[in-house]
Amino acid sequence: MWLYLAAFVGLYYLLHWYRERQVVSHLQDKYVFITGCDSGFGNLLARQLDARGLRVLAACLTEKGAEQLRGQTSDRLETVTLDVTKMESIAAATQWVKEHVGDRDGGLTLLPRLKCSGAIIAHCSTELLGSSDPLASASQNAGITGLWGLVNNAGILTPITLCEWLNTEDSMNMLKVNLIGVIQVTLSMLPLVRRARGRIVNVSSILGRVAFFVGGYCVSKYGVEAFSDILRREIQHFGVKISIVEPGYFRTGMTNMTQSLERMKQSWKEAPKHIKETYGQQYFDALYNIMKEGLLNCSTNLNLVTDCMEHALTSVHPRTRYSAGWDAKFFFIPLSYLPTSLADYILTRSWPKPAQAV
Numbered sequence: 001m002w003l004y005l006a007a008f009v010g011l012y013y014l015l016h017w018y019r020e021r022q023v024v025s026h027l028q029d030k031y032v033f034i035t036g037c038d039s040g041f042g043n044l045l046a047r048q049l050d051a052r053g054l055r056v057l058a059a060c061l062t063e064k065g066a067e068q069l070r071g072q073t074s075d076r077l078e079t080v081t082l083d084v085t086k087m088e089s090i091a092a093a094t095q096w097v098k099e100h101v102g103d104r105d106g107g108l109t110l111l112p113r114l115k116c117s118g119a120i121i122a123h124c125s126t127e128l129l130g131s132s133d134p135l136a137s138a139s140q141n142a143g144i145t146g147l148w149g150l151v152n153n154a155g156i157l158t159p160i161t162l163c164e165w166l167n168t169e170d171s172m173n174m175l176k177v178n179l180i181g182v183i184q185v186t187l188s189m190l191p192l193v194r195r196a197r198g199r200i201v202n203v204s205s206i207l208g209r210v211a212f213f214v215g216g217y218c219v220s221k222y223g224v225e226a227f228s229d230i231l232r233r234e235i236q237h238f239g240v241k242i243s244i245v246e247p248g249y250f251r252t253g254m255t256n257m258t259q260s261l262e263r264m265k266q267s268w269k270e271a272p273k274h275i276k277e278t279y280g281q282q283y284f285d286a287l288y289n290i291m292k293e294g295l296l297n298c299s300t301n302l303n304l305v306t307d308c309m310e311h312a313l314t315s316v317h318p319r320t321r322y323s324a325g326w327d328a329k330f331f332f333i334p335l336s337y338l339p340t341s342l343a344d345y346i347l348t349r350s351w352p353k354p355a356q357a358v
């Protein structure tokens with residue numbers, strides 16, 4: 001009996017492993033657009049996919065970030081500047097992507113940019129070439145029409161505080177970048193992804209599964225989860241697959257120790273008097289130390305996250321959700337299935353008591 005059970009479980013994992021290892025073909029012809037490539041996961045993913053031979057279209061917030069990335073990658077990788085909070089910037093980036101991946105839906109423009117020894121050999125109009133154009137068919141056959149992958153990675157976390165003393169502007173900014181930005185970029189690029197029957201990878205957070213601290217950030221990531229789930233169900237018949245990546249705590253620009261602690265101090269300093277009286281300086285100091293310890297414990301192995309992103313883009317069978325990092329897998333995900341009261345206790349047991357606690 002136990003032997004049969006063990007054999008059944010073993011077989012299940014073997015099949016699962018085999019299924020997960022299957023990789024899509026023609027990777028070198030596939031375009032992947034990634035937001036937030038100046039630093040952190042986006043930057044590493046851009047370099048990782050470039051090294052694997054994919055055609056990376058990397059969006060950076062700043063020209064300086066773009067220049068640095070170009071300096072570290074092959075000629076195949078191209079960059080564009082993109083601020084996901086600005087509609088005109090998203091529209092310009094979408095047009096730029098269209099020009100790279102080929103656009104046949106517009107009726108007037110056909111822009112298969114085929115590279116031959118690094119040179120652009122075709123940049124044509126449908127009116128001139130018609131649908132039987134050999135370059136267009138070549139590009140289609142090679143599978144480079146449309147955008148294979150869109151990775152919504154750009155995000156901010158500022159500052160680390162409680163809901164009550166997080167100012168409205170900071171909350172709004174997090175929503176604008178982390179949620180509205182993801183929605184707008186996705187909707188803008190969706191026709192191109194649909195054409196390629198490609199992939200959308202949305203970077204959420206484990207704080208999009210268990211809301212815990214930094215209110216505005218968690219709200220934005222819960223929004224990313226909801227948007228991704230809704231879109232996956234709505235567009236299931238178009239062959240587009242959507243994956244959500246939920247990293248635990250990692251050391252990146254976002255979790256930079258000095259900056260994070262400085263911002264935390266600043267937001268406490270700027271908090272209204274009644275907040276300071278309600279919580280008290282001791283509360284803040286204790287919370288500050290908890291945060292400091294948390295930031296110190298962030299994982300430095302960013303590949304745990306970018307490998308999930310890469311799998312979502314290159315596997316024949318991408319997962320719907322990826323939890324990246326040991327804390328995500330072994331603490332937050334199990335916690336998310338516990339009764340809420342028990343999860344509340346576990347998450348806040350080490351927190352200090354506010355000065356005016358009852």
Ligand SMILES: NC(=O)c1ccc[n+]([C@@H]2O[C@H](COP(=O)([O-])OP(=O)(O)OC[C@H]3O[C@@H](n4cnc5c(N)ncnc54)[C@H](OP(=O)(O)O)[C@@H]3O)[C@@H](O)[C@H]2O)c1
Nearest residue numbers: 036038039040041083084154155205247249250252253254
């Ligand atoms: N680090 C973690 O522990 C962690 C955990 C869970 C989820 N995440 C998520 O992972 C994603 C990447 O973050 P990260 O940890 O790699 O942090 P990061 O190093 O700060 O990377 C975020 C990137 O987004 C860019 N960005 C900021 N505002 C933007 C805007 N308005 N438009 C376009 N790009 C913008 C940043 O540019 P600049 O560098 O020029 O500011 C940066 O390149 C985020 O969605 C984040 O929420 C991170």
